[in-house]
Amino acid sequence: MSILHTINRSPFQTHALQQCLALMSEQDDLLLIEDAVIAAQAKHTLFKQLTELAGQGRLMVLTPDLEARGIKNVIGQACSYIGFVELVAKHKSQMAW
Amino acid sequence: MAIDSMKIAVLVSSAPYGSQGASSAYQFCASAVQAGHKIVGVFFYQEGVLNASQLVSPATDEVNLPDFWAKLAIQYQFPLEVCVSASLRRGIVNETEAQQLSLNQFNLKAPFVLSGLGQLAELSAGADKLVQFL
Amino acid sequence: MIEKKIGIINRTLPHGTAFGRESLDLTLAMSAFNESLSLFFIGDGIYQLLDGHNPSESLQKHYQPLFKMLELYDVENIYVCEKSLMQRAIAQSDLLIDVTLVDQQRLKTKLAVQDQLLSF
Numbered sequence: 001m002s003i004l005h006t007i008n009r010s011p012f013q014t015h016a017l018q019q020c021l022a023l024m025s026e027q028d029d030l031l032l033i034e035d036a037v038i039a040a041q042a043k044h045t046l047f048k049q050l051t052e053l054a055g056q057g058r059l060m061v062l063t064p065d066l067e068a069r070g071i072k073n074v075i076g077q078a079c080s081y082i083g084f085v086e087l088v089a090k091h092k093s094q095m096a097w
Numbered sequence: 098m099a100i101d102s103m104k105i106a107v108l109v110s111s112a113p114y115g116s117q118g119a120s121s122a123y124q125f126c127a128s129a130v131q132a133g134h135k136i137v138g139v140f141f142y143q144e145g146v147l148n149a150s151q152l153v154s155p156a157t158d159e160v161n162l163p164d165f166w167a168k169l170a171i172q173y174q175f176p177l178e179v180c181v182s183a184s185l186r187r188g189i190v191n192e193t194e195a196q197q198l199s200l201n202q203f204n205l206k207a208p209f210v211l212s213g214l215g216q217l218a219e220l221s222a223g224a225d226k227l228v229q230f231l
Numbered sequence: 232m233i234e235k236k237i238g239i240i241n242r243t244l245p246h247g248t249a250f251g252r253e254s255l256d257l258t259l260a261m262s263a264f265n266e267s268l269s270l271f272f273i274g275d276g277i278y279q280l281l282d283g284h285n286p287s288e289s290l291q292k293h294y295q296p297l298f299k300m301l302e303l304y305d306v307e308n309i310y311v312c313e314k315s316l317m318q319r320a321i322a323q324s325d326l327l328i329d330v331t332l333v334d335q336q337r338l339k340t341k342l343a344v345q346d347q348l349l350s351f
Binding site: 034035080085086 | 103128134226227228
Binding site for chain 3: 003
């Protein structure tokens, strides 16, 4: 009964991350992909909430998209595309933001 | 085939170039089949239908995503379904539609096929998981 | 086989992009194959239902009347985020069709029971 939330936009660009965090249940995980990977490094207004998620092991960041953008020193667990597939297996559904 | 193999349907909502979503979808599909899962089909909707154009012609040192899709789908034998109404609105046309609409050209790439939204319902019904890329 | 529960989430304004129109097309088409659809309108998506669209001079398709087809197609689970309405100073009576207002907790519960989610 859990959802894998994937998000692909920067929190500086849209409110999608804010909406997503507001609708995440306790069993849900969040995977940052594409432009959203910067949310695991930049000090935006939702960073504290992401840090809490990371502390609970519920924040993942797609490594190839971090590398593509030269982003280092992020919170959350590094995740490959294979890891992405495993997250899909773990959860009942996926919600793209 | 892994014991816990999943049947996955994928919905692609973004164009092959200009945003990353379709590339992410491709990499996801390639990893899923590598890991022993089955892609039951990829459905292209919204700007995603542009992935089916045989006229996509990037420079030779750049990724040609329609080619990538075609090769992966042939190798792992899954259908590439393209929503017909979303396609016609965006100028993706197969030979039959071109004849019906009296158009001089068509540009749907093989093995992509035009199909209705009912086909998405069928993929959804036959899949353990549905994954969408925006 | 038990029919899958499909949640269709609308979170985009009408006309600026085609997300809303193509989400509605998809909903109406899928309703012929699946009787367990639920629609969600959150964030800017609530403007899809704000009565009185007239996009002709904007060169956009006037698809809003098709929302009335949902009832004929037996799509009855239509949930609108109460907070999103309040933030945008829009009342339930301003909406084109009958909907169920939900708070965030109820929204989470309703999303969690879906087998598949489609996001627009």
